[in-house]
Amino acid sequence: MTNVIRTVGAGIVLIVVLFAGSLRECSASTEERAADGGAVSIVFRLRSPSPARMDAFAAGMAKRTAGMRVEPVVGDVYLAKVRLDEALNNEKAVLNEFMASGLVEFARPDGILYPPPDIAALRAEPAEQEKTWFLTKIQAPVFWEKSKGSKAIKVLVCDTGVESGHPDLRGNIGPGINLVDGSANTEPTGNGHGTRIAGLIGARGGHTGTGASGVNWDVTIIPGKISNQANGGAVHTDTAKCIKWGADQGIRIVNLSFSGAVDEPVIQEAAKYLRSHNGVLIMSAGNNGVRNDFPDNPDMIVVGGTNDIDWKPPYSNTGPYVDLTAPGSALYSTDAGGKYSKTSGTSLATAVVSGSAALMLSVKPNMTADQLADLVLKSTMDLGTPGRDEAFGAGRLDLKKALEFLTPWR
Numbered sequence: 001m002t003n004v005i006r007t008v009g010a011g012i013v014l015i016v017v018l019f020a021g022s023l024r025e026c027s028a029s030t031e032e033r034a035a036d037g038g039a040v041s042i043v044f045r046l047r048s049p050s051p052a053r054m055d056a057f058a059a060g061m062a063k064r065t066a067g068m069r070v071e072p073v074v075g076d077v078y079l080a081k082v083r084l085d086e087a088l089n090n091e092k093a094v095l096n097e098f099m100a101s102g103l104v105e106f107a108r109p110d111g112i113l114y115p116p117p118d119i120a121a122l123r124a125e126p127a128e129q130e131k132t133w134f135l136t137k138i139q140a141p142v143f144w145e146k147s148k149g150s151k152a153i154k155v156l157v158c159d160t161g162v163e164s165g166h167p168d169l170r171g172n173i174g175p176g177i178n179l180v181d182g183s184a185n186t187e188p189t190g191n192g193h194g195t196r197i198a199g200l201i202g203a204r205g206g207h208t209g210t211g212a213s214g215v216n217w218d219v220t221i222i223p224g225k226i227s228n229q230a231n232g233g234a235v236h237t238d239t240a241k242c243i244k245w246g247a248d249q250g251i252r253i254v255n256l257s258f259s260g261a262v263d264e265p266v267i268q269e270a271a272k273y274l275r276s277h278n279g280v281l282i283m284s285a286g287n288n289g290v291r292n293d294f295p296d297n298p299d300m301i302v303v304g305g306t307n308d309i310d311w312k313p314p315y316s317n318t319g320p321y322v323d324l325t326a327p328g329s330a331l332y333s334t335d336a337g338g339k340y341s342k343t344s345g346t347s348l349a350t351a352v353v354s355g356s357a358a359l360m361l362s363v364k365p366n367m368t369a370d371q372l373a374d375l376v377l378k379s380t381m382d383l384g385t386p387g388r389d390e391a392f393g394a395g396r397l398d399l400k401k402a403l404e405f406l407t408p409w410r
């Protein structure tokens with residue numbers, strides 16, 4: 001069914017592109033693309049999608065708008081670029097027109113996600129044990145007796161790019177993709193968030209004496225660059241396409257340390273697509289210090305933060321959607337410009353979980369995505385109220401437990 005709809009969707013591109021001559025091309029910046037003065041970008045899914053419904057919808061919209069171009073994003077979710085005119089001159093009017101068709105299940109602006117602001121720690125240059133407290137806390141050294149990771153395991157980091165030449169990352173970064181401009185350039189452009197994430201997954205500097213240490217000594221981090229902006233802003237559909245790209249490459253673990261993504265339908269669709277392609281999406285709970293009433297999503301592993309005494313820091317969001325926690329406060333990692341930094345946030349906790357999932361997969365690479373997700377959630381120490389709770393999910397990550405599950409007769 002999906003393939004048929006995609007074919008029809010491609011047909012629509014050909015039909016409606018005639019009306020859309022002045023639509024901007026993909027070279028525009030993130031902000032320009034999200035809020036183009038002459039066109040608006042709408043993410044949508046049809047009710048009970050079928051080729052006939054897509055035809056009816058496209059025909060109706062062709063009559064009511066100055067021009068519309070439709071492209072598939074992931075699954076049954078499509079992106080429409082609708083040209084504005086006097087009658088439909090703003091985003092709200094276009095959304096109303098979508099809903100008035102009666103064929104649309106949801107329609108939303110193609111908005112922008114941001115990495116949650118990492119909270120700068122007080123001292124950038126910590127003592128040696130402070131650089132690695134998170135690794136001791138999750139009992140990584142116990143797991144390393146069995147495996148220190150494997151270059152065969154790929155982790156896709158959909159983020160602001162990764163500095164591949166950083167002395168502590170060199171050798172652990174593979175070729176990736178830039179979803180914004182379609183180039184192969186995945187180096188950071190004024191934002192070190194992705195480089196900090198990568199260091200927690202697989203910086204090898206500290207393991208050899210100096211610098212930062214990641215959960216894995218060996219791993220292949222694949223940068224999926226979804227932002228060319230210094231502020232880290234990434235368009236929803238570029239983010240979804242990054243996850244889909246990873247699924248299509250057969251990558252088993254995707255790290256998405258961005259706020260606001262959990263309840264975004266196009267990201268949910270991408271998460272579902274990835275799981276159906278045997279991969280797991282690991283995401284951050286967010287740093288707003290609030291409770292979100294999002295339901296638990298079986299296609300996402302959502303991570304909150306803990307500190308060095310296993311408390312929930314004030315920044316870490318809570319709610320039924322939080323699956324587990326991991327150390328997130330004052331984590332020392334690589335940063336852009338060959339530098340290091342010590343920052344806090346659920347982004348970093350997410351990277352610790354992604355790195356740990358890669359470590360688990362290095363021992364048993366034939367685990368299915370469901371088995372891997374289950375193992376991650378089981379490899380926790382319960383915190384807070386007994387059992388799963390909204391602050392800690394299943395508890396705080398514990399790699400010694402993971403090892404016991406993986407090698408029961410050791």
Ligand SMILES: [Ca+2]
Pocket residue numbers: 382383384385386387388389392393394395
């Ligand atoms: Ca609990």
